[in-house]
Amino acid sequence: MKNHLPGVFSVSHLYSAILRGDVSCLAKAITLSESEKPTDQKKAGALLTQLLPHTGQSIRLGITGSPGVGKSTFIDAFGKYATSLGKKVAVLAVDPSSEKTKGSILGDKTRMEELSRDALAFIRPTASRHTLGGVAEKTREAILLCEAAGYEIIIVETVGVGQSETAVHNMVDFFLLLQLAGAGDELQGIKKGIMEMADGVVITKADGDNEKRARQAQVQFQHALHLFQLPESGWRPRVLTASATQKKGIADVWKMIEEFWKTTSSSGFFEEHRRQQQLIWFRQNTETLMRAKMLGSKKIIQQMKTLEQKIKEGKIIPSVAAQKIIQSL
Amino acid sequence: MKNHLPGVFSVSHLYSAILRGDVSCLAKAITLSESEKPTDQKKAGALLTQLLPHTGQSIRLGITGSPGVGKSTFIDAFGKYATSLGKKVAVLAVDPSSEKTKGSILGDKTRMEELSRDALAFIRPTASRHTLGGVAEKTREAILLCEAAGYEIIIVETVGVGQSETAVHNMVDFFLLLQLAGAGDELQGIKKGIMEMADGVVITKADGDNEKRARQAQVQFQHALHLFQLPESGWRPRVLTASATQKKGIADVWKMIEEFWKTTSSSGFFEEHRRQQQLIWFRQNTETLMRAKMLGSKKIIQQMKTLEQKIKEGKIIPSVAAQKIIQSL
Numbered sequence: 001m002k003n004h005l006p007g008v009f010s011v012s013h014l015y016s017a018i019l020r021g022d023v024s025c026l027a028k029a030i031t032l033s034e035s036e037k038p039t040d041q042k043k044a045g046a047l048l049t050q051l052l053p054h055t056g057q058s059i060r061l062g063i064t065g066s067p068g069v070g071k072s073t074f075i076d077a078f079g080k081y082a083t084s085l086g087k088k089v090a091v092l093a094v095d096p097s098s099e100k101t102k103g104s105i106l107g108d109k110t111r112m113e114e115l116s117r118d119a120l121a122f123i124r125p126t127a128s129r130h131t132l133g134g135v136a137e138k139t140r141e142a143i144l145l146c147e148a149a150g151y152e153i154i155i156v157e158t159v160g161v162g163q164s165e166t167a168v169h170n171m172v173d174f175f176l177l178l179q180l181a182g183a184g185d186e187l188q189g190i191k192k193g194i195m196e197m198a199d200g201v202v203i204t205k206a207d208g209d210n211e212k213r214a215r216q217a218q219v220q221f222q223h224a225l226h227l228f229q230l231p232e233s234g235w236r237p238r239v240l241t242a243s244a245t246q247k248k249g250i251a252d253v254w255k256m257i258e259e260f261w262k263t264t265s266s267s268g269f270f271e272e273h274r275r276q277q278q279l280i281w282f283r284q285n286t287e288t289l290m291r292a293k294m295l296g297s298k299k300i301i302q303q304m305k306t307l308e309q310k311i312k313e314g315k316i317i318p319s320v321a322a323q324k325i326i327q328s329l
Numbered sequence: 330m331k332n333h334l335p336g337v338f339s340v341s342h343l344y345s346a347i348l349r350g351d352v353s354c355l356a357k358a359i360t361l362s363e364s365e366k367p368t369d370q371k372k373a374g375a376l377l378t379q380l381l382p383h384t385g386q387s388i389r390l391g392i393t394g395s396p397g398v399g400k401s402t403f404i405d406a407f408g409k410y411a412t413s414l415g416k417k418v419a420v421l422a423v424d425p426s427s428e429k430t431k432g433s434i435l436g437d438k439t440r441m442e443e444l445s446r447d448a449l450a451f452i453r454p455t456a457s458r459h460t461l462g463g464v465a466e467k468t469r470e471a472i473l474l475c476e477a478a479g480y481e482i483i484i485v486e487t488v489g490v491g492q493s494e495t496a497v498h499n500m501v502d503f504f505l506l507l508q509l510a511g512a513g514d515e516l517q518g519i520k521k522g523i524m525e526m527a528d529g530v531v532i533t534k535a536d537g538d539n540e541k542r543a544r545q546a547q548v549q550f551q552h553a554l555h556l557f558q559l560p561e562s563g564w565r566p567r568v569l570t571a572s573a574t575q576k577k578g579i580a581d582v583w584k585m586i587e588e589f590w591k592t593t594s595s596s597g598f599f600e601e602h603r604r605q606q607q608l609i610w611f612r613q614n615t616e617t618l619m620r621a622k623m624l625g626s627k628k629i630i631q632q633m634k635t636l637e638q639k640i641k642e643g644k645i646i647p648s649v650a651a652q653k654i655i656q657s658l
Contacts, residue, residue, distance in 0.1 A: 045649040052643055141648060190557050193525050224553040228519050278640050278647055285651035286633075290619060293655060304615075311607050314381055318607055319470060320374045322614035326622060 011047045018149045019054060021088075023122055026149045030124060033141045048141060051148040056274070058147045059261055062168040064158045064194065065178030070204045070244060072111040074178055075155060077244035079112065081254060082153050083120040090151040091115070092142050093125040094158045094168055122151060137288065140171050140281055169197045170280055173270065174260050176253070177201045181210060181217035196228060198237050200256055206241035206249065214241045233269050235260055294329065303328055340376045347376075347478045348383060350417075352451055355478045359453060362470045377470060380477040385603070387476045388590055391497040393487045393523065394507030399533045399573060401440040403507055404484060406573035408441065410583060411482050412449040419480040420444070421471050422454040423487045423497055451480060466617065469500050469610055498526045499609055502599065503586050506530045510539060510546035525557060527566050529585050535570035535578065543570045562598050564589055623658065632657055 009028055017025035033044040065071045079089045091112065115121045124142065143154050156172055158164045169175050177198040179190065195201075201221050206214035221239040230236060238256055242249030264270040294300055307321040338357055346354035362373040394400045408418045420441065444450045453471065472483050485501055487493045498504050506527040508519065524530075530550050535543035550568040559565060567585055571578030593599040623629055636650040 048646045224556050227553050282647035282650050285648050286654050289655045317377045318611035319614050321611050325615050326618045
């Protein structure tokens, strides 16, 4: 990333280039917003504030699924379908472990071979280093930058480590869970807390021998989802099957998302949900920064460690320990 | 609660009275810990620290379910069954709305008629007023106080408003979801996020005409729970049916909890889980106090309101707004 030299571009230059849809300047602006240098941060803040009136017009789509579910292949096929409709598609990948695996899991454009060669598509992994508590705060800014550059479908992909799904769920309009039909009529276990976030589930690799199992899985999921209350959105999550390699069911996924958009737009949920997400972003970011400020003190970190040890040994109750920290601030 | 006059009892008096199992002093100590007066807080902290070596030996049981599920009746029957085994049972009710409904939903001992007359039982609603962010931080302290007083089963009941289930889930060993079979073969919808917290589900009111429906619901839940990965505890959640009025299935619920305890104790999960909960308590409480400190400033509150308004109007991005707050601290 170092060769981007984000510092040498002025805010006004980036502003007009992004509005023109200049991909290279979009990439530079994302790098700028990810930078930890205070001067870069200030520039990124100014740029984003100026671009703000030009954001918001996309559909923001979160996609999650365990490794092996065929996420890259699905996004490749889905993205190609969307660009075939003339839509500009951006893929942002949230990978909390990207520091360790850089270049292997993410950043590797060969993961989405067809889409990465498509002029209407923009693919960008976003690292999450140093964002204590917020796996993907910077991804929210990247979404806004992509929107300003005219992207109409923003896919935020998460590999599903730690709290990344919750973070992504909080920044998208529609949350899609990809799931594999298991061997026999068993399903591959779902990670705790995921299913209830989903606005839609797609059983992947529904082709060949697997097609029957995929349909069985579809029925099982539909039953399970019916156990839940109708979500606030008023949208009853749907379960579809798809084969990315055979390009089957991909159009139906898009149709589902469009229907979701129509339903929730006319009810007013869509806009209200986004407003709430903005406020959540504000509050979470305030707390993240506050925590970072607190943990910027070596003395406090040392005190926390000592207190945690005492808690483990049963020598102090946590609420009293917390008071001690606050008194030291 | 005012007639308790907690201030007039010395810490050492309360300490020995609680260890003797004095119910009236236990109630006073809980009131003391709930008080917001700094002197009371200090005394409560000292008392809890002294009592700490005498805590931890109970099984902590969270019970949740929507209104109408028969929670009071179930807890009444379950508690009576436990006291019939010679166990001392404490019931703590977490009610985020208790300020408004005091005396109606909670605090009303007629809700658990039989149990409230049982010498082995202690019933206590805990209000949650003024605990920003933490619905039930004080309940954690009440659990410790009850344990010091010799209670072996601590039931933490939640009415399921807002984030109270998550809070209760974070403070108990076993989380039990009560659920009603719906009309026909429909289930009453489950609140988002609840099912995946449950270590056990009990379909209530499984008697008379309802019995068949309850069994159907049991099967549906069992299927749904099998979609999930085996939780960290290694314990596969079970689904039972029970009738509190006919005292059917109550013993099985206790048997399930005992089995859970045996399984997770021998694997080491039980103790490790409690250690983790202590650390979570510490971190959450630190953040709650930090937030309270921040919001103790009228200037900051005013600034937050102004910024939230600007965010709603699309004039500032949340991350820039958050930075402004931090700069003002």
